[in-house]
Amino acid sequence: MGARSLARYFDPDGEKYGIPTYPIKCAPEGLATRSQLRARGLRPGGQDVAAQMLWRYPRGVGVAYLYRLDQAKPVRPMTPARWRAHEAMMRPRRICPRCGIDAGYVIRTSHGACEACIYLEEHSAALSIYQS
Numbered sequence: 001m002g003a004r005s006l007a008r009y010f011d012p013d014g015e016k017y018g019i020p021t022y023p024i025k026c027a028p029e030g031l032a033t034r035s036q037l038r039a040r041g042l043r044p045g046g047q048d049v050a051a052q053m054l055w056r057y058p059r060g061v062g063v064a065y066l067y068r069l070d071q072a073k074p075v076r077p078m079t080p081a082r083w084r085a086h087e088a089m090m091r092p093r094r095i096c097p098r099c100g101i102d103a104g105y106v107i108r109t110s111h112g113a114c115e116a117c118i119y120l121e122e123h124s125a126a127l128s129i130y131q132s
Contacts, residue, residue, distance in 0.1 A: 008023075009021055009022065009023040009024075009053075009054040009055070010022060010023055010026070012028075014051075017052070017054075019049060019050075019051055019052055020050070020051035020052070021051065021052050021053070021054055022051060022052075022053050022054075022066075023053065023054065023055065024053050024054070024055035024062075024064070025053075026053070027051065027053055027066055030068060030069050030070065031050055031051055031066040031067065031068060031069065032066065032067060032069055032072075033053075033064045033065065033066060033067075034065070034067070037067060037069075037072050038075070040069075040072075041074060041075050042069070042072035042073065042074060042075060043072065043073055043074070043075050043076075044067045044071075044072060044073075045071065045072055045073030046073075047067055047068060047071045047072070049065040049066065049067065050066050050067055050068045051065075051066040052064065052065050052066060053066060090106065093106045093107060094106055094107065095107075096113055096114035096116075096117055097112065097113065098112075098113045098114070098117045099113075099114065099116070099117055101114065101116075103115070103116075
């Protein structure tokens with residue numbers, strides 16, 4: 001990353017962007033992203049965003065919000081009731097809309113059907129081309 005990019009996104013007082021802002025990988029100790037908190041078994045716990053990291057990529061500017069480690073709380077454990085609720089929530093996403101069978105995995109919305117239905121559709125389309 002060039003010096004110009006580092007200078008553009010370095011605003012520790014928050015005068016330019018409204019909250020303290022740092023270039024990517026230049027945040028001070030004691031701040032972490034949600035992913036970094038989760039890797040440590042923590043969550044933001046209702047605290048406000050403390051700062052942000054900005055970076056450029058081909059389509060625009062990326063942002064990652066930073067939270068204070070000293071105010072983070074432990075991740076809540078999954079109870080049996082939460083697991084049941086999660087399973088009930090995911091069940092409809094596993095049912096193929098074409099054949100109605102539980103695929104055993106979450107069906108991609110871009111595909112719109114289970115792998116077996118997609119395979120059969122492609123296979124029958126290929127056969128019809130060769131038979132005509």
